[in-house]
Amino acid sequence: MKIRLKILSGFLLLVGMLIIAGVLGIVEYNKLSKSVESLLSDNYRSIEASMAMLEALEREDSGILLFLMGHKSEGSEIIKSGDSLMKVSFDVARNNLTEQNENIYIDSIEKSYDEFKNLWSKLLVSQEMNDQMNWYFDQSHSKFLETKRQVRNLLVLNQAVMYDESFHLSENARRAVMPGVVAIVAALVFALLFNFFINYYFVSPINRIIKRIQNFTSAESNFDAQIETKDELRKLEDAIRNLIYKLKRH
Amino acid sequence: MRIPIVIRQIGLVLVINALFLFISFLISWINNESSTVALLYATFITLLFGLFPLVFVPGSSYLSTLEGISIVVFGWIATCLTGTLPYVIWGGEFTFVNAWFESVSGFTTTGSSILADVEYLTSGLLFWRSSTHWIGGVGVIVFALLILPPSATSHLVLLNAEISGLAKQNFRSRSKQIVRILALVYIGLTLSETLLLWIFGMSFFDAINHAFATIATGGFSTKNLSIAAYQSVAIEVIIMLFMLFSGIHFGLIYATFTGSKDNIFRSPIVKYYLLVMVAGIFLVTLKLYYSDFGSLAHSLRYAAFQVISVGTTTGFATIDTAMWPFFTILVLIYFTIQCACVGSTSGGLKFDRVFIFFRSIGRQIKLIQHPRGVFQTRVGKKIVTEEIENQTHMFILLYLFIVFIVTLALTAYNIDLLTSFSASVTTIGNVGPGFGGVSSLGNFGQLPDGAKLILSVNMLLGRLEIMSILSLFFIKSWR
Numbered sequence: 001m002k003i004r005l006k007i008l009s010g011f012l013l014l015v016g017m018l019i020i021a022g023v024l025g026i027v028e029y030n031k032l033s034k035s036v037e038s039l040l041s042d043n044y045r046s047i048e049a050s051m052a053m054l055e056a057l058e059r060e061d062s063g064i065l066l067f068l069m070g071h072k073s074e075g076s077e078i079i080k081s082g083d084s085l086m087k088v089s090f091d092v093a094r095n096n097l098t099e100q101n102e103n104i105y106i107d108s109i110e111k112s113y114d115e116f117k118n119l120w121s122k123l124l125v126s127q128e129m130n131d132q133m134n135w136y137f138d139q140s141h142s143k144f145l146e147t148k149r150q151v152r153n154l155l156v157l158n159q160a161v162m163y164d165e166s167f168h169l170s171e172n173a174r175r176a177v178m179p180g181v182v183a184i185v186a187a188l189v190f191a192l193l194f195n196f197f198i199n200y201y202f203v204s205p206i207n208r209i210i211k212r213i214q215n216f217t218s219a220e221s222n223f224d225a226q227i228e229t230k231d232e233l234r235k236l237e238d239a240i241r242n243l244i245y246k247l248k249r250h
Numbered sequence: 251m252r253i254p255i256v257i258r259q260i261g262l263v264l265v266i267n268a269l270f271l272f273i274s275f276l277i278s279w280i281n282n283e284s285s286t287v288a289l290l291y292a293t294f295i296t297l298l299f300g301l302f303p304l305v306f307v308p309g310s311s312y313l314s315t316l317e318g319i320s321i322v323v324f325g326w327i328a329t330c331l332t333g334t335l336p337y338v339i340w341g342g343e344f345t346f347v348n349a350w351f352e353s354v355s356g357f358t359t360t361g362s363s364i365l366a367d368v369e370y371l372t373s374g375l376l377f378w379r380s381s382t383h384w385i386g387g388v389g390v391i392v393f394a395l396l397i398l399p400p401s402a403t404s405h406l407v408l409l410n411a412e413i414s415g416l417a418k419q420n421f422r423s424r425s426k427q428i429v430r431i432l433a434l435v436y437i438g439l440t441l442s443e444t445l446l447l448w449i450f451g452m453s454f455f456d457a458i459n460h461a462f463a464t465i466a467t468g469g470f471s472t473k474n475l476s477i478a479a480y481q482s483v484a485i486e487v488i489i490m491l492f493m494l495f496s497g498i499h500f501g502l503i504y505a506t507f508t509g510s511k512d513n514i515f516r517s518p519i520v521k522y523y524l525l526v527m528v529a530g531i532f533l534v535t536l537k538l539y540y541s542d543f544g545s546l547a548h549s550l551r552y553a554a555f556q557v558i559s560v561g562t563t564t565g566f567a568t569i570d571t572a573m574w575p576f577f578t579i580l581v582l583i584y585f586t587i588q589c590a591c592v593g594s595t596s597g598g599l600k601f602d603r604v605f606i607f608f609r610s611i612g613r614q615i616k617l618i619q620h621p622r623g624v625f626q627t628r629v630g631k632k633i634v635t636e637e638i639e640n641q642t643h644m645f646i647l648l649y650l651f652i653v654f655i656v657t658l659a660l661t662a663y664n665i666d667l668l669t670s671f672s673a674s675v676t677t678i679g680n681v682g683p684g685f686g687g688v689s690s691l692g693n694f695g696q697l698p699d700g701a702k703l704i705l706s707v708n709m710l711l712g713r714l715e716i717m718s719i720l721s722l723f724f725i726k727s728w729r
Contacts, residue, residue, distance in 0.1 A: 006305060006306055009302075009305050010302065010306075013298050013301075013302055016298075017294070017295065017298055020291065020294055021291070024287050024290070024291055027287065028287060171284075171341050171342070174341045175284070175287065175288065175339065175340065175341060178288070178338065178339040178341070179287070179291050179339060182291065182295065182335065182338070182339060186295050186298075186299075189299075190298070190299070190302070193257070193299075193302070193303075194302075196253075196254075197254065197303075197306045197307070200253075200254055201254075201306065201307075228308060229308055230308065
């Protein structure tokens with residue numbers, strides 16, 4: 001193989017290694033950014049919605065208590081604002097089904113909330129209610145707690161998945177970085193190897209040729225640079241040997 | 251020494267590694283696994299370092315002994331380094347030290363692992379892990395010779411550097427034929443075992459991985475519970491049979507199948523090797539039975555598997571031996587030190603040396619009784635030369651000295667004595683599992699990084715039979 005090709009192949013391999021490391025790094029970073037995106041859109045949105053649903057339920061429970069204590073208009077207003085917040089948050093959660101069995105959790109929340117809503121709707125319609133506190137503790141508050149538990153289940157599901165995903169994210173981040181790290185170390189070793197070969201197969205033979213020519217011109221010793229490769233340097237050695245031979249003949 | 255020639259030969263070995271990395275990449279890619287990129291990049295880097303010297307350095311038909319030994323020692327180091335690449339890039343439990351330990355353990359066919367959860371690995375990485383066993387089983391350089399055709403003289407020098415003199419004695423052939431015999435027996439055994447395991451209920455993927463690990467006497471499994479995961483007597487029997495085969499000189503196996511005279515049935519070494527193995531199984535079975543371990547059949551089943559597994563340096567497990575009586579542990583430690591026959595894929599001290607050692611004790615006793623008598627140490631009808639006898643004694647002494655030094659070094663890390671000693675013995679013998687904290691179903695992950703590095707050097711020393719590595723450090727005597 002010619003010297004030019006050998007040197008070119010060395011550089012091409014070095015460049016190839018860096019390009020592939022770069023491409024793989026980009027691919028892994030892309031995966032990483034997609035994972036972050038999906039983490040935010042899939043799980044974080046459902047977690048936010050669950051938190052809002054919990055807030056809405058708390059509001060409705062407070063509104064019921066106010067209503068029962070006689071602050072009917074204030075109570076009614078708080079219950080309705082809680083209900084609208086619940087509606088919006090529930091829709092967000094229902095339209096963001098990303099995990100396995102998440103629809104079962106959503107259905108349970110819907111069913112439980114409907115029952116809860118049914119209870120306080122009757123309260124708002126009936127102006128007077130006998131044994132109000134017993135009704136609150138026996139029916140309304142227990143249903144409120146039940147709905148809250150269902151919402152919390154949805155929250156825990158998404159938090160658990162988010163935790164798992166964050167673990168995978170750190171793994172992905174490592175995988176995005178490692179080709180670069182390996183490429184740096186490999187390029188360093190490769191550069192040393194390349195330098196060694198250049199020195200061994202090109203620089204040293206040239207130095208040997210120069211030394212032998214100097215020896216020949218000063219002491220007329222035999223010319224033999226002991227070139228091992230079959231490239232241009234061997235041709236140069238042969239050409240010089242021929243030249244010396246012809247010079248000797250004349 | 252011509253350093254470029256050494257680098258060129260190491261390059262050839264790396265090309266073989268790249269081939270197996272590529273197959274692992276394909277498995278990972280087909281299954282759409284997280285290790286695809288890691289395996290692809292590792293393939294590329296390994297191929298690059300393998301091919302580049304082939305472009306630059308012209309081939310040479312002649313190799314000096316120093317060049318041969320350098321190729322073997324640095325070839326193993328380079329192979330183990332490239333073996334760490336997919337692990338390090340992929341991550342999981344693999345830090346650099348963990349990846350290096352797993353890679354060295356794989357190539358030296360030790361089978362000790364740092365992994366707490368093997369089943370978390372992707373199938374691509376599991377295949378690569380088993381491939382390291384298969385490449386290292388006959389020796390990474392000999393494996394390269396199986397595939398690549400260097401000249402006859404380089405064959406001889408490389409074989410001499412990687413295979414012990416004792417092992418070459420039973421090969422009644424020239425170096426090129428030795429390589430051919432090794433290839434035939436190695437591939438033949440692997441294919442047969444894969445087929446049998448597949449027929450008896452393993453998935454094809456598990457069958458090929460376990461066949462790689464058995465024939466190379468490695469011990470890496472694709473399951474956390476090793477062979478215990480299958481709970482199948484048939485699978486256990488098949489693996490026991492192939493472990494036994496893999497612990498016998500490959501030249502004798504070849505001779506048996508080709509109908510030659512010097513076969514397994516006529517070899518005194520194989521006869522005594524099997525006798526000692528049977529005695530070990532008998533002792534362990536009885537002790538287990540009388541320790542209320544279970545029925546006699548139950549005790550025999552587990553005793554036979556563990557004794558053969560340890561005695562052939564494979565290291566598979568069907569039970570956690572850490573819970574066994576101390577007597578049985580000591581019997582297993584004896585087998586961890588003794589190991590299997592020379593010329594097989596097993597590592598460690600080797601049964602042949604132990605046999606010669608006991609025979610020369612007999613000769614010494616006769617010399618004391620009859621000071622003017624002339625006695626010779628014999629293995630069957632063959633006379634063991636004084637040179638081989640001395641080499642054997644020196645090797646055993648050196649081996650035990652290294653076991654002591656490594657145990658000492660491990661106890662410096664405050665590791666308990668049983669764990670330190672068994673880890674030292676099991677890694678230099680390339681067995682795999684030890685006792686105490688590193689028992690059959692345990693792992694080496696909890697050891698400090700320094701201890702893992704010491705043990706990985708121990709594995710390489712055991713695999714290369716100590717002398718070739720040591721000889722490189724005596725640079726002056728090469729001049």
